[in-house]
Amino acid sequence: MGFNVLILGGTSEGRALSERLARDDRFASVVSYAGRTRSLQLPSTPHRVGGFGGVDGLASYLRRERVDALVDTTHPFAARMSAHAVEAAAVTGTPLLRLARPVWQPLPGDQFIEVADMHAAAAALGTRPKQVFLSVGRQEIGAFAAAPQHDYLVRAVDAFDTGLPRARVLAERGPFDFKRERALLVRECIELMVSKNSGTEATYPKIAAARELGLPVIMVQPPKLAPAPEAGSLDEVLHWLDAQAAE
Numbered sequence: 001m002g003f004n005v006l007i008l009g010g011t012s013e014g015r016a017l018s019e020r021l022a023r024d025d026r027f028a029s030v031v032s033y034a035g036r037t038r039s040l041q042l043p044s045t046p047h048r049v050g051g052f053g054g055v056d057g058l059a060s061y062l063r064r065e066r067v068d069a070l071v072d073t074t075h076p077f078a079a080r081m082s083a084h085a086v087e088a089a090a091v092t093g094t095p096l097l098r099l100a101r102p103v104w105q106p107l108p109g110d111q112f113i114e115v116a117d118m119h120a121a122a123a124a125l126g127t128r129p130k131q132v133f134l135s136v137g138r139q140e141i142g143a144f145a146a147a148p149q150h151d152y153l154v155r156a157v158d159a160f161d162t163g164l165p166r167a168r169v170l171a172e173r174g175p176f177d178f179k180r181e182r183a184l185l186v187r188e189c190i191e192l193m194v195s196k197n198s199g200t201e202a203t204y205p206k207i208a209a210a211r212e213l214g215l216p217v218i219m220v221q222p223p224k225l226a227p228a229p230e231a232g233s234l235d236e237v238l239h240w241l242d243a244q245a246a247e
C-alpha cells in the first residue's frame with residue numbers, strides 16, 4: 001500500500017505534481033478536477049472529476065479513500081475549494097499543504113491598476129467606450145454587465161454566452177506566447193486589459209505584451225484564502241510529502 005495523496009488540481013502545477021508522484025513507487029496519488037471546463041484535458045495519471053459535495057463530502061472522501069495527505073494546488077482564485085480543504089483536513093486530521101504562487105509584481109513600464117474584485121474592475125474601465133481584453137474566466141463575467149458601453153474581447157477555455165451586448169469570445173487554452181499575445185492586442189486595437197493576478201507563468205505573456213505596448217492592465221488581486229501551511233514550489237511540496245511518508 002502506497003502513501004495516498006489527494007491533489008486538488010485544475011492547474012498545471014497539480015498535473016506536474018501528479019506526474020512526479022507517478023514516478024515514485026512510495027506514492028499513490030489522485031488528482032481532482034472540478035470538471036467545469038468542457039474541454040478538460042485529463043491527465044494520464046489517476047484522477048477524479050466533479051465536486052465532493054462541500055466540506056462534508058470532501059471529509060467523507062478523505063476517510064473513505066484513506067487519504068494520507070492532501071495537497072491544494074488549485075488556482076489562487078478558487079477560494080471556496082481551498083477553504084473546504086482547510087476545514088475537511090481539520091475534521092479528519094489529514095495533513096494539508098497548499099502550493100502558493102507569488103502574484104505578479106509590476107516591472108518598469110507596467111501600468112497595473114490594482115483592484116479588489118471584478119466589480120471594481122468593471123468600474124475602473126471608466127465611462128468612455130473602449131476596446132477591452134477580458135481574460136477573467138466565465139464565472140465572473142457578469143460583473144461587466146455594469147459597463148455595457150465597452151467592446152469586449154473575452155478569452156476563455158470554452159466558448160460561452162457572455163450576456164454582454166458588445167462582446168466576442170475567443171475560445172483558447174494556454175499556454176500563450178508573447179509574440180502571439182502582442183499580435184492579438186495590436187490586431188484587436190485593445191486599449192485596456194483586465195486580468196486576474198494569478199501569478200501563473202502560462203498566462204504571463206499577455207502582461208508582458210501589454211507592458212511593451214504601453215497598455216494599462218486592471219489587475220484583480222487574489223482573494224484572501226483561509227490560513228493553511230504553504231509551500232512556495234513543487235520541490236517544497238515533494239520534500240514535505242517525503243517527510244510525511246517517512247513518518
Ligand code: NAP
Binds near residue numbers: 050080
Ligand atoms: P471554487 O469557487 O473555489 O470552488 C467551487 C466548487 O467547485 C467547490 O466548492 C467544489 O465543489 C468544486 N471544486 C473546485 N475545485 C475542485 C477540485 N479541484 N476538485 C473537485 N471539486 C472542485 O473554484 P473555482 O474558482 O470554481 O475553480 C474551479 C476549478 O478550476 C479549481 O479546481 C481551480 O483550480 C480551477 N481554476 C480556477 C480558475 C479561477 O480563476 N477561479 C482558473 C483556472 C483554473 P464541492 O463543494 O461540491 O466539493
